[in-house]
Amino acid sequence: MFRVLTVFLLVSVVYAKHEIYEGWSNYEFEVENEAQTKYVFMLEDQLGLDIWSHPGPSHSGMVLVPKDKKEEAAHKLRLAGIKFRPTVDNVKEQLDIEDRIMAAASRRTVSSDITSKAALPLDRVYTWEEVEDYMVRLARNYPDKVTLVNGGSSFEGRPINYLRISSTNFQDTSKPVVFMQSLLHSREWLTQAAALYAIDKLVVNNTESDLINDIDWIIVPTANPDGFVYSHETDRWWRKNRRDDIEFDSEEIIPGLEDWCVGVDLNRNHDVDWASFSSNKVCAGDFHGTAPFSEPETSVTKRILDEHKDRIELFLDIHSYGSYVLYPYGTAILPPNALMLHRVGILIGNAIDAVKLPENPNYTVGNSGLVLYRASGGTDDYALSVGVPYAYTLELTQFRGSNTRFSVNLALLEQGGYETFEGIKAGARFVRDNYRMRKDRQ
C-alpha cells in the first residue's frame, strides 16, 4: 500500500510540475529587417514573450508565448508584418512527455560504484548531483589525467566544480589550454551532452592521443548549477541564475509572471561593455545584474581565465540552439583578429557540418552582434578581452523533430555530443599548431 501511494505521489508531483505552462504555446517566426527584430524584443518586454532562438540567415526563430497573451501576440506580430506559425499548442503537454521519457531513461541505472572507470552513457540528461559524482569518480580513477577543481560556489552555495584534464598535470606550460563550459543558461540541456562527450573522449575512451598529449583542457560541465537544478525541479525553461535578493519596482512585473523577477543572466554579467546591450530590469530574461561580475558564477569563469589566460588559446561557451559559431564582440564591433576568428570559426562549423544529420542546417559562422543581435557582457567577449585569441559561443544544432526545441530528444544526445566534439577538435588542433608556431617565433 505504502509503495503504491509513493508511486502515486511521485507521479502526481511530476504532472503537477509544469502547471505554469498549461496552455502556453511556441511560435516559430521570421524577421526581415532590424525594425522587426527590435519589435520582437519590445514584445518580449511588453507581453512576457520568451525568445528561445533568434532567426538568422539559415533558419527561423522560436518564441514561447504565455497562455493569455497568445491572441495579443498574434495580432501584434501580424500588424508588424512578422511571419509566424504556432508549432506547439500546449507546452505543458510537451514537458510531460519529456518527463516521461526522462523517467524511463533514469530507470536504466548507471553504475554507482565509485571504482567504476566507465563513462556516463549519453542516453539521458543527468542531474547536477549525478554529474558531480561522475567527476569525483573520474578524478579518483584517472589520477594521472584528471584533477577535480572547486572553482567557487554558486549563489545558493553549490560548489562549481570543473575538471582539468592533462597528461602532464598542467605543469607543461608549452601546451595550450582549451577551456569549455556548458549550461551557463540552465535550460539548454543539450549542452551537457557536449561536455560529457568531450570528457569521455579525452579521458575514458581516448582514441586520439594528441588531444591530451599536446593540449590541456578545462571543462566546466555545469556553469550555472542553481539554475540547472531549478530547471529540473521547478521551471524547465529557467535561463538565469537564482539570485533573489535584488529589490525591484513592482511595475516591472509582467502580470502573471512574477516568478521571473529572480536571477541574473550570467551571459550579460561580465565586465566587458557591461550594461550597454542588456536589461536593467530584474524581471527580464537578460537582466545584467547590479554590477559587472556581481554574480559568484561569473566570478568562477573570471578566475579560471585570470589563472590560465597566458595559455588559454581557445574558449568555447556552449549554448543551444541555432547552429551558430559566434565570435565577439556582441556589440557588433569587430576585434582586430576578426578575420582569424572567422576562419577558425569556419573550421569548427565545417567539421560539425561534415558529420551532422542531413536534415539539420549547416552552421552559420559570424560576429554575434551582426549575425543575430547585439548583446553585452557575454562570456566569449570577456575571454577575448583578457587575451584569449579564439573565443566563441557555440549554439548547438536545433534538432528537427523535437517540437519545443530545448526539449531533449534522448536519441540525439549522443549525436549532439559527437558532432560538437568534431568541431571542438578542429578548433583545438588549430590552436595547438598556431601556438607552436608563435612559440617558435618568440
Ligand SMILES: *[C@@H]1O[C@H](CO)[C@@H](O)[C@H](O)[C@H]1NC(C)=O
Ligand atoms: C571509443 O571511441 C571510438 C572512436 O570514437 C568509438 O568508435 C567507440 O565506439 C568508443 N567506444 C566506447 C566503448 O564508447
Ligand SMILES: *[C@@H]1O[C@H](CO)[C@@H](O)[C@H](O)[C@H]1NC(C)=O
Ligand atoms: C551545407 O554545406 C555543404 C558543404 O559545404 C553544402 O554542400 C550544402 O549545400 C550546404 N547546405 C545548405 C542547405 O546550405
Ligand SMILES: [Zn+2]
Ligand atoms: Zn544560451
